[in-house]
Amino acid sequence: SGILYPRPSESRETLTLDGIWKFAIANKTEQDKGFKEKWYAAPLHHNVEVIDMPVPSSYNDITQDTNIRDHIGWAWYQRDFFLPKSWKTQQVSVRFGSVNYYAVVWINGVEVTSHSGGYLPFEVKISDHLKFGHLNWITVAVNNTLTPWTIPQGKIVYHNDSQRYPAGYYEQQYNFDFFNFAGIHRPVILSATPKTYIDDITINTTSVTDSLGVIFYSVELGGSKIAAYSVIAEIYDAQHRLVAQAKGLKGEISINNPNLWWPRGMNESVGYLYTLKIQLWNDAKNAEGDIYRLPFGVRFIEWNSTGVYINGKGVYFKGFGRHEDAILRGRGLDLVTLTKDYNLMRWIEANSFRTSHYPYSEELMDLADQQGFLVIDEVPAVGLDNFDDELLEAHMQTLKELVQRDKNRPAVVMWSIGNEPQSQKQVSARYFERVANYTRSLDLARPVTMVLAQSYASDLAAQFLDVICINRYFGWYSDTGHSELITYQMIKEVTAWHDKHLKPVVVTEYGAGALAGLHTDPPVVWTEDYQVVLMEQNFKAFDQLREMGYLIGEMIWNFADFATPQEYFRPTGCMKGVFTRERQPKFAAHFLRRRYAQLT
Numbered sequence: 001s002g003i004l005y006p007r008p009s010e011s012r013e014t015l016t017l018d019g020i021w022k023f024a025i026a027n028k029t030e031q032d033k034g035f036k037e038k039w040y041a042a043p044l045h046h047n048v049e050v051i052d053m054p055v056p057s058s059y060n061d062i063t064q065d066t067n068i069r070d071h072i073g074w075a076w077y078q079r080d081f082f083l084p085k086s087w088k089t090q091q092v093s094v095r096f097g098s099v100n101y102y103a104v105v106w107i108n109g110v111e112v113t114s115h116s117g118g119y120l121p122f123e124v125k126i127s128d129h130l131k132f133g134h135l136n137w138i139t140v141a142v143n144n145t146l147t148p149w150t151i152p153q154g155k156i157v158y159h160n161d162s163q164r165y166p167a168g169y170y171e172q173q174y175n176f177d178f179f180n181f182a183g184i185h186r187p188v189i190l191s192a193t194p195k196t197y198i199d200d201i202t203i204n205t206t207s208v209t210d211s212l213g214v215i216f217y218s219v220e221l222g223g224s225k226i227a228a229y230s231v232i233a234e235i236y237d238a239q240h241r242l243v244a245q246a247k248g249l250k251g252e253i254s255i256n257n258p259n260l261w262w263p264r265g266m267n268e269s270v271g272y273l274y275t276l277k278i279q280l281w282n283d284a285k286n287a288e289g290d291i292y293r294l295p296f297g298v299r300f301i302e303w304n305s306t307g308v309y310i311n312g313k314g315v316y317f318k319g320f321g322r323h324e325d326a327i328l329r330g331r332g333l334d335l336v337t338l339t340k341d342y343n344l345m346r347w348i349e350a351n352s353f354r355t356s357h358y359p360y361s362e363e364l365m366d367l368a369d370q371q372g373f374l375v376i377d378e379v380p381a382v383g384l385d386n387f388d389d390e391l392l393e394a395h396m397q398t399l400k401e402l403v404q405r406d407k408n409r410p411a412v413v414m415w416s417i418g419n420e421p422q423s424q425k426q427v428s429a430r431y432f433e434r435v436a437n438y439t440r441s442l443d444l445a446r447p448v449t450m451v452l453a454q455s456y457a458s459d460l461a462a463q464f465l466d467v468i469c470i471n472r473y474f475g476w477y478s479d480t481g482h483s484e485l486i487t488y489q490m491i492k493e494v495t496a497w498h499d500k501h502l503k504p505v506v507v508t509e510y511g512a513g514a515l516a517g518l519h520t521d522p523p524v525v526w527t528e529d530y531q532v533v534l535m536e537q538n539f540k541a542f543d544q545l546r547e548m549g550y551l552i553g554e555m556i557w558n559f560a561d562f563a564t565p566q567e568y569f570r571p572t573g574c575m576k577g578v579f580t581r582e583r584q585p586k587f588a589a590h591f592l593r594r595r596y597a598q599l600t
């Protein structure tokens with residue numbers, strides 16, 4: 001079923017549950033206590049000492065308590081709410097933008113749903129469990145434990161060496177360098193729709209010329225059946241003028257002389273959005289039914305061995321690998337940081353980013369659609385290292401949920417099915433063949449890619465992709481400090497991938513750590529100076545590789561410094577940001593801006 005973003009309309013209302021919730025973590029040695037004592041069945045403070053916790057936010061950096069910062073396992077959230085009487089006759093749902101990683105939800109003590117996967121929305125109907133004229137309680141238990149069968153993977157390691165560790169000591173390990181922030185990360189929204197409602201809408205804009213845009217749409221209904229109904233589809237332009245219409249659950253609508261959706265820098269018209277208004281009409285009762293408005297762009301994507309094309313024009317990606325990461329909030333939705341980040345990306349004249357290494361919030365994606373940023377949309381499959389069927393199942397589920405959520409977004413121009421897997425392993429070949437083909441079964445309108453870090457000789461996954469993305473740290477992780485090798489090695493590297501597969505290549509990561517304010521000349525690693533030299537040497541290679549027709553994009557790692565697990569080689573975080581975690585420019589930002597301004 002669909003996962004449309006809850007948008008108020010003539011027939012729909014929403015109420016936010018964002019705000020301060022009550023919160024407690026489960027004791028390390030008594031993880032099951034909350035379940036055994038049924039903490040969901042009574043006000044949380046009857047059972048355990050609670051503190052205040054903002055939603056949305058990660059819980060890690062909110063308190064002074066290391067146990068909360070480094071918590072592994074169950075955390076409990078609870079709050080109460082009243083509902084308007086008018087919702088009694090409606091279909092009421094609760095929708096979570098994301099909860100990392102696993103969530104169980106109770107309404108008034110009754111379990112209503114659970115969800116696996118930390119970065120995608122889930123929703124459940126709750127009408128049967130609600131009270132009107134009384135307080136309602138919602139309880140959420142969140143578990144951030146990562147295992148070999150979660151996406152991304154992790155493992156719990158028990159230490160048996162009694163010389164060094166007390167009995168039962170364990171820790172969470174994982175294969176990636178971003179801190180595994182946890183909690184209710186995105187908005188929690190109650191919504192009321194009519195009992196028969198619009199459950200899903202799919203839009204396809206593959207057939208477009210300058211004079212005609214043909215839009216294929218289809219609608220799915222949910223809830224109680226009505227004897228006789230009609231569906232009215234109307235398209236409005238950005239000035240809210242009706243420009244085309246059709247009838248029926250699915251069909252074709254043509255827009256004459258359409259305003260195409262263009263990414264930044266390729267056309268004066270950037271990020272043009274139409275609105276598809278779907279309206280149900282109850283013919284039996286001759287009454288208005290559910291109404292939903294979906295923004296969409298008219299554009300089409302093509303790809304071949306030399307490039308990716310939007311509306312027939314070849315694209316060069318100039319952008320960033322990023323994170324949803326902000327001071328105090330962690331990975332919680334923060335509209336201030338989110339908006340500032342777009343302003344910084346515009347200032348530096350980027351046209352794109354990759355949602356490394358997990359799907360970003362819908363609020364963030366909306367702005368990409370509106371501002372004309374190209375997005376490589378990535379699932380949280382980072383650093384996969386074993387490839388069994390159970391993992392495959394979870395991997396496909398996350399792709400299914402991602403495509404379901406983002407299929408109508410013009411900004412999304414590629415699906416990335418993972419980052420830096422152990423794709424040299426024999427078993428990975430069949431695994432990625434299945435994941436790539438599964439992705440195509442979900443959406444044929446966009447190319448499929450994955451971000452590779454193995455050598456071109458040993459990798460077994462690129463053969464199943466449409467576009468090859470690679471991460472390369474010449475002069476940083478290899479030949480550290482030897483900036484004189486970077487141009488040579490990068491040219492060799494991209495050429496080898498291209499020659500082997502005859503597919504376009506994007507360098508999705510390159511970069512150097514730089515501590516803001518640290519300078520040396522001659523430049524040495526960790527200075528701002530070295531970061532710039534490394535960029536300059538990469539740029540020389542990129543220019544040549546683009547000339548040769550091999551390279552279709554460059555994305556520096558990373559947009560901003562971000563939090564990592566505690567490591568002796570990362571001073572509180574990854575320092576490869578072009579901006580600091582506070583979103584102030586390093587020397588590198590000014591340098592990158594000069595380049596991106598010239599690249600078209």
Ligand code: E9O
Binds near residue numbers: 176357420453
């Ligand atoms: C993923 C990113 O999240 N890529 C890592 C980044 C890092 O610096 C991390 O922040 O740890 C780099 C992986 C290095 C791959 C080098 C490939 C060289 C193969 C010959």
